[in-house]
Amino acid sequence: MSHKARETLFTGIFFYALIALLLYKTVNLPSSAAVFPRACLVLLLLLNTIMIAQDFIKYPKSSQEKGVLTWKTVRTPLLAFVGIFVYVFLFDKIGYFPASIIMMIGFMLALKVKPWWKILLITAAYAVFIYLLFVLWLHVRIL
Amino acid sequence: MREIFLSALMQFFTVETITALLVGVFAGMVVGALPGLSASMAVALLIPVTFKMGPTPGMVLLVSVYTSAIYGGSITACLIHTPGTPASAATAIDGFPMTQKGQGLKAVGMSTIASMIGGTFSAIALLLISPLLARVSLMFSSLEYFLLACFGLTIIGSMSGENMVKGLMSGVVGLLLGCVGLDLVTAVPRFTFGVLALESGIALIATMIGMFSISQVLISVEEMRAGKTTILSDDIKGLMKGSPLPNRQEMKRVMPTIGISSVIGLLIGILPGAGADIGSWVAYNNAKKRSKHPETFGKGEIEGVAAAESANNAVTGGALIPLLTLGIPGSGTTAIMLGGMMIQGLIPGHDLFVRQGGITYAIIMGFLIANILMGVVGLLVAKPVTKLTVTPMAILCPIIIGLSAIGSFAIQNSNLDVYMMVFFGLAGYIGRKLGFSTAPLVLGSILGPMAEKNWRQVIVICRGDLLGYFLHRPISIVLFIMVVAALFTPVFMRYFNKKAGGNGLLEEEE
Numbered sequence: 001m002s003h004k005a006r007e008t009l010f011t012g013i014f015f016y017a018l019i020a021l022l023l024y025k026t027v028n029l030p031s032s033a034a035v036f037p038r039a040c041l042v043l044l045l046l047l048n049t050i051m052i053a054q055d056f057i058k059y060p061k062s063s064q065e066k067g068v069l070t071w072k073t074v075r076t077p078l079l080a081f082v083g084i085f086v087y088v089f090l091f092d093k094i095g096y097f098p099a100s101i102i103m104m105i106g107f108m109l110a111l112k113v114k115p116w117w118k119i120l121l122i123t124a125a126y127a128v129f130i131y132l133l134f135v136l137w138l139h140v141r142i143l
Numbered sequence: 144m145r146e147i148f149l150s151a152l153m154q155f156f157t158v159e160t161i162t163a164l165l166v167g168v169f170a171g172m173v174v175g176a177l178p179g180l181s182a183s184m185a186v187a188l189l190i191p192v193t194f195k196m197g198p199t200p201g202m203v204l205l206v207s208v209y210t211s212a213i214y215g216g217s218i219t220a221c222l223i224h225t226p227g228t229p230a231s232a233a234t235a236i237d238g239f240p241m242t243q244k245g246q247g248l249k250a251v252g253m254s255t256i257a258s259m260i261g262g263t264f265s266a267i268a269l270l271l272i273s274p275l276l277a278r279v280s281l282m283f284s285s286l287e288y289f290l291l292a293c294f295g296l297t298i299i300g301s302m303s304g305e306n307m308v309k310g311l312m313s314g315v316v317g318l319l320l321g322c323v324g325l326d327l328v329t330a331v332p333r334f335t336f337g338v339l340a341l342e343s344g345i346a347l348i349a350t351m352i353g354m355f356s357i358s359q360v361l362i363s364v365e366e367m368r369a370g371k372t373t374i375l376s377d378d379i380k381g382l383m384k385g386s387p388l389p390n391r392q393e394m395k396r397v398m399p400t401i402g403i404s405s406v407i408g409l410l411i412g413i414l415p416g417a418g419a420d421i422g423s424w425v426a427y428n429n430a431k432k433r434s435k436h437p438e439t440f441g442k443g444e445i446e447g448v449a450a451a452e453s454a455n456n457a458v459t460g461g462a463l464i465p466l467l468t469l470g471i472p473g474s475g476t477t478a479i480m481l482g483g484m485m486i487q488g489l490i491p492g493h494d495l496f497v498r499q500g501g502i503t504y505a506i507i508m509g510f511l512i513a514n515i516l517m518g519v520v521g522l523l524v525a526k527p528v529t530k531l532t533v534t535p536m537a538i539l540c541p542i543i544i545g546l547s548a549i550g551s552f553a554i555q556n557s558n559l560d561v562y563m564m565v566f567f568g569l570a571g572y573i574g575r576k577l578g579f580s581t582a583p584l585v586l587g588s589i590l591g592p593m594a595e596k597n598w599r600q601v602i603v604i605c606r607g608d609l610l611g612y613f614l615h616r617p618i619s620i621v622l623f624i625m626v627v628a629a630l631f632t633p634v635f636m637r638y639f640n641k642k643a644g645g646n647g648l649l650e651e652e653e
Contacts, residue, residue, distance in 0.1 A: 007577070011577055022319065022334060025334055025336075026333075029331055030326075030329045032328060032329060032599065033326040033329045033331050036318075036322065036595045037322045037333060037334070040315050040319050040591075041319070043315050044312060044315045044316070044319070047312045048312065051306075051308045051309060054308060068576045068577065068578075069573070069576055069577065073365060073576075074365075074576070076364055076368040077364050077365045080360065080361055080364040080540075081361060081565075081569050081572075084357065084360075084565055085565055087544065087548070088548060091558070091561060092558045092562075096548070096549060096552070100545045100548070103541060103545065104541040104542075107540060107541035107544070108537060108538065111364075111367065111536075112537065113535065122538060122542075126545060130545070130549060133173075134549060134553065140549070140552070140553045141556055142552065
């Protein structure tokens with residue numbers, strides 16, 4: 001099996017699992033409420049099968065096509081995602097402004113923005129802008 | 144009529160109304176450009192501000208914010224692939240590739256001109272033919288709305304990018320996302336997994352911010368690791384010079400598209416429930432289908448930007464037609480605006496055009512001028528705004544993350560929406576890497592509930608005789624023919640393409 005076909009197979013297995021879970025969730029629904037989601041799930045099942053078959057034909061065993069989700073390519077974005085998740089968690093726990101200040105400084109330091117005063121200036125300008133727009137003007141309760 | 148017109152002029156040309164107009168245009172543009180802040184949110188948050196104002200300046204402020212927020216969303220859609228509002232998602236498809244090719248200034252300029260023309264066209268329609276067009280929308284029943292939703296869903300095929308099957312899968316996942324929440328008829332929770340907050344459904348704006356903005360941040364981080372530091376690569380930064388105005392040839396090419404898209408946007412705006420987001424998708428799809436070079440769509444085609452932008456701004460005027468004449472809001476934003484009108488003592492209907500004609504025509508006048516002003520201001524700020532693209536991504540990324548978080552939170556003051564935004568950000572990133580387009584998912588989640596709700600109403604209304612009911616509704620027959628035509632057009636195009644020996648998009652997809 002080629003690398004690309006294997007990647008598609010794993011994607012397909014994920015979708016099969018999702019379809020099975022959601023179909024199970026429709027079991028206890030009244031029939032009128034279950035018709036539309038079930039129709040969508042059956043359609044997704046068909047399309048998923050076509051997708052797998054399509055890539056198995058398109059990328060035979062001899063194919064040199066590489067998959068796109070390699071550890072090398074997704075490592076940094078996944079780290080960034082963890083950073084974003086931590087930021088959202090902090091937003092929930094300590095409030096928007098402290099969390100955003102930590103996130104912005106941390107992100108720019110990690111992405112090697114220089115000099116340090118530029119980082120502070122951008123962070124301060126951002127915080128003032130958000131305060132004026134959301135707190136004073138739009139009255140969003142983030143304090 | 145002459146007295147009403149003079150009264151309208153007197154109501155409009157006051158310091159308070161003109162100030163409201165200017166503030167509304169500028170504020171709407173800023174709010175629209177900020178990812179996650181929608182026109183509906185801006186209007187909702189501004190309604191309390193209008194309490195202390197008179198009916199004319201208060202309503203002029205709201206309609207100005209409404210139209211310029213829809214336009215403002217296109218600026219970030221073109222420049223950083225982050226639609227400021229859901230209505231600009233279709234604009235990002237061609238606007239961002241234009242920016243990547245060094246034509247960011249032109250993309251913003253084109254979206255400004257198209258928005259101005261679309262909005263002005265709809266304002267004139269609102270002024271002249273509103274009672275007539277509103278009468279047509281009154282003839283729509285659930286069956287017509289269901290068919291309209293189906294017509295919208297046929298767009299998914301053409302939104303699919305390089306892999307039709309994966310695009311359709313994205314669309315179906317979107318339809319399933321639309322099922323999350325309490326069932327409208329039986330009130331039974333569907334796919335909520337016991338989470339109470341999910342019973343009101345998936346927060347569409349948060350989903351969209353995640354899909355478009357956070358996934359873009361993750362892709363940018365990946366690109367930064369590969370050595371790319373700005374949205375534009377260094378070798379094409381120089382192409383950012385020049386005028387934001389398209390040249391004469393380009394204008395000649397896009398004008399028919401702008402005209403048709405404005406009409407589409409206007410008609411969709413009149414139909415309750417179908418907002419600027421649907422209008423822009425339908426117009427984009429139509430432009431792509433009519434184009435002699437559909438393969439260029441999605442790769443920085445100026446016509447794609449023009450179609451989406453003229454339509455979404457034309458929707459605004461269209462949505463105001465049934466609101467003012469019949470009290471039926473044509474979109475979510477106008478539904479909120481209806482509350483603002485009631486507070487001001489303006490009751491939609493015949494009286495609004497007769498007894499309160501001065502106020503009503505002053506509001507319409509304000510809407511017309513707001514659209515023109517929006518174009519002028521937009522063209523003036525297009526060049527400085529385009530500089531966003533040469534800002535280092537290391538600075539843009541944390542700003543986008545911060546804005547996305549506050550934008551997702553501010554809609555319902557809900558932290559769950561922010562977590563949802565992050566989840567869909569990762570899903571969007573992985574999906575985009577694997578070739579699943581994000582646009583069909585958003586479209587599916589908008590149109591899915593509309594299709595299901597109306598279909599179930601049709602089943603009840605027709606009492607077992609669906610065919611008989613259908614055959615007695617000429618508008619349904621027309622819409623059905625449109626759906627079938629939309630479904631089979633790609634097949635015919637493929638046939639004619641092969642016959643002509645062309646190598647269009649459909650062949651490339653194979």
